[in-house]
Amino acid sequence: MSANLYDAKEPLLRCLQENLAGWHSALDHVLSQSGISTAEWHLLQHLAHRQRVEPHHVTAPCALPWLQAEEFEAMVRSLSDQGWLEPQPGPHAAQPIPVIRSSASHRMDKLGQAIKALQSVWVSPLSLEERGMMITYLTKMQRQLERLAARNPANRGGTTRGAADRRVLIR
Numbered sequence: 001m002s003a004n005l006y007d008a009k010e011p012l013l014r015c016l017q018e019n020l021a022g023w024h025s026a027l028d029h030v031l032s033q034s035g036i037s038t039a040e041w042h043l044l045q046h047l048a049h050r051q052r053v054e055p056h057h058v059t060a061p062c063a064l065p066w067l068q069a070e071e072f073e074a075m076v077r078s079l080s081d082q083g084w085l086e087p088q089p090g091p092h093a094a095q096p097i098p099v100i101r102s103s104a105s106h107r108m109d110k111l112g113q114a115i116k117a118l119q120s121v122w123v124s125p126l127s128l129e130e131r132g133m134m135i136t137y138l139t140k141m142q143r144q145l146e147r148l149a150a151r152n153p154a155n156r157g158g159t160t161r162g163a164a165d166r167r168v169l170i171r
Helices: 011-032 038-053 069-081 102-123 128-151
Strands: 085-088 097-100
Touching: 011 038, 011 102, 038 069, 038 097, 038 102, 069 085, 069 097, 097 102
Parallel strands: none
Antiparallel strands: 085 097
């Protein structure tokens, strides 16, 4: 019998999973009010960062390791239709390069503020001391997982056995 990766019997792990699920649900709700998904928000953030930090590199198509090409193209079309992105002709690119519309920058700032407010509300019941303790404990747990993964060569591939892991990874 194989174990369900998300079926935790340990109460602490169950609590962590439930908290993360609650966070994702609340984040999805905030983002859906602007008509976008979490993955689209991450794409917008990536493109905005790229435009801010590397404006001279926005002349090439964007390669994102956490999105397959067809997902990227579908998101770009959707975000363009919603007024978030506009195509910019690229001198070396066969296709136009998606860039954040200047009119969408303000919307992104407001959405970013709403997400920060949600984060503040989420952790507000905890004192600074409790937050520090949680960070210490969760860091210990993360280090233990990293040590375990380093000792087990079968886990170094980054995916579970079977089909490839197709989740969107955020970096």
